[in-house]
Amino acid sequence: MKKLDALVVGAGFAGLYMLHKLRQDGFTAQVVEAGSGVGGTWFWNRYPGARCDIPSVQYSYSFDSELEQEWTWKERYSAQPEILEYLDHVADRYALRDGILFETRVTAAQWNEESRRWTVATDTGTTFDVQHLILATGALSDPKLPDLPGLENFTGPILHTAKWDASVDLTGKRVCHFGIGSSGIQTVAAIANQVGELTVFSRTPSFAVPCSNPLLSAEDSAAAKAGYPAMREIMRHSALSFATLPKSGSAKECDPAEREQRLEGAWTESTFSLLMEFDDLLFDDESNALATDFARRRLARTIADPEKARKLIPQGYPLGSRRLCTEIGFYDAMNGEHVALVDVREEPVVQITADSVDTAQGSYPADAIIFATGFDACVGAIKAINITGRGGQQIANEWADGPRAYLGLAVAGFPNMFTITGPGSPSVLSNVVVSIEQHVEWIARCLSDMRAQGQSVIEADPCAEQAWMQHAHEVAHMTVFPRANSWYQGRTADGREVFMPYVGGVGAYRAKCDAVRDAGYEGFLLG
Ligand code: FAD
Ligand code: N01
Secondary structure, three states: OEEEEEEEEOOOHHHHHHHHHHHHOOOOEEEEOOOOOOOOHHHHOOOOOOEOOOOOOOOOOOOOHHHHHHOOOOEOOOEHHHHHHHHHHHHHHOOOHHHEEOOOOEEEEEEEOOOOEEEEEEOOOOEEEEEEEEEOOOOOOOEOOOOOOOHHHOOOOEEEHHHOOOOOOOOOOEEEEEOOOHHHHHHHHHHOOOOOEEEEEEOOOOOEEEOOOOEOOHHHHHHHHHHHHHHHHHHHHOOOOOOOOOOOOOOOOOOHHHHHHHHHHHHHHOOOHHHHOOOOOOOOHHHHHHHHHHHHHHHHHHOOOHHHHHHHOOOOOOOOOOOOEEEOOHHHHHHOOOEEEEEOOOOOEEEEOOOEEEEOOOEEEOOEEEEOOOEOOOOHHHHOOEEEOHHHOEHHHHOOOOOOOEOOOEOOOOOOEEEOOOEOEOHHHOOHHHHHHHHHHHHHHHHHHHHHHOOOOEEEOHHHHHHHHHHHHHHHOOOOHHHOOOOOEEEOOOOOEEEOOOOOOHHHHHHHHHHHHHOOOOOEEEO
16 A cells, blocks of 8 residues: 555646646645546546637746746637647646556545544545545546437447547537536537538537637737736736726616626627626626526527527526537537527437437437536546545535535545535636645644644534535525526535635635634634
8 A cells, every 4th residue: 555645636737737736735635537548627528629718828826937838729719629739738847747647547545543544445446545634636537428228229339528528530420418507508519511411409508609719829829928927916806807897887787788788798808808897797697687688689699590589599597607618610510500409398308219319299310419518517526536534424425415625625524535525616617727836725724733843633623614605605696606506506405505615715715714714724624
């Protein structure tokens, strides 16, 4: 059994930086990664059209100015291959690969009361005896397949966007595609002209704004590199961790003609400009309703076929309460004559046969099926590990009624276990790389402080955890977010919703974490 100070699960943005930081700070550490390479999200999500929706100069590490200066992004929003290339470069640059065990899945972790250490098991039989268990398992890393009757009878390839098999050639094929969230919108746009026939099965349509994605010129890159220090500082302390801040002013108090003009400008500016055009859009129902109405009218102008428009224009939830999507050619693709749209709420799937998807109203021939049906978000990858904490309590049981965690960093009853971008932290409601860096640095500092003070165990105090979850719940309900059925929500056994990410803002959250540390890890029990 290998003995280490820390075991890190996952080699995405979070796991790579965590390993580097632990090594820098003199800890023995190892990463275990299920995939055969580094990159996490950007290793697995190889579907056509996959790209980020936060400018790459912002969606990248800030911890080393030399890395910032030597890496030149090619486009404003990079596609998956370029982001993966960047993360491969990071792994090589900081010589991280020899600390990563690939193609190995952590299956179980058991807290040992006597040794006050974790025993960690993997699917290859390798085991570890570690003081700290750090879960860098990703909030969007556990893909979900819908439970469709007869799926096992389908004879063609079945693809999930997050487990894409690039060897499948879709050229000229009849493809049935499920889901039009961020992944589905990108996939449909990218394959529409390649396939023979495309039938898109949607359930909840998304708001998607056009993505303007110019190549970055030498001047653009030079300006970005010169501006990194100031830009990163704004991002670390702003609410959404973007380089631009929401514009002040209320939508409902704005003159209607001016409001329309501003929203129109924001529509094409950048992914999240629409939500930041007024600073009350995510908090004030009336202001949000005005922007939601604008977005619906804007989409009606974009989608030519009125029947497709009826099915594609979101109804029944506020703009921004589900992840705002970005599109390059999605609505154009949907306008195509060889592209059909089925709303499964009106026309449920009754069965899948060897070569078709059948609904109550018709049969849609299929040579291949694509699922862009998302993830068991925020908790799936953690619950999939059989984690047994103090007194035999298991994380899957403890979180059956929705996740609980102190600051999204630690869970009461699970000593010396940290989650990076865990539930209760801003995570998926932020530029995730900013949130990852903040968590990695906080955890590394915590471990160093413990070492300096001769402490071997840290655990979230259940009272502090409860208070944080209550605070997170209250803040979420001051916004429009909980008013949509979305993957941001966990669900308790009795059907209550638990909003999982922390909505209170990245800057405020960082300040809280720093204050907790400066007060001697307030809300944690140390021993
Ligand atoms: P991940 O990248 O998910 O890595 C987790 C790793 O842990 C995975 O490789 C997984 O294999 C491994 N793992 C999990 N469980 C185990 C186990 N039991 N044993 C071994 N290994 C395990 N965020 C943004 O801020 N901006 C964007 O533009 C953006 N675009 C996105 C696009 C897509 C298609 C998706 C799916 C997500 C996007 N995200 C975006 C969110 C994205 O997940 C994060 O930005 C970030 O990449 C997460 O990094 P991570 O290291 O925390 O987790
Ligand atoms: O997953 P999703 P995703 N029949 O859950 C539908 C990030 N990301 O992979 O909501 C038909 O958003 C489901 O409907 P419903 C980003 O954070 C970013 O697209 O369950 N449809 C939903 O509409 C994003 O939010 C980028 O009613 C079915 C869709 O499938 C997150 O990852 C790119 C269905 C799934 O959408 C997840 O995005 C990609 C069924 N049986 C991902 N079952 C960027 O651009 C489910 N659906 C940065």
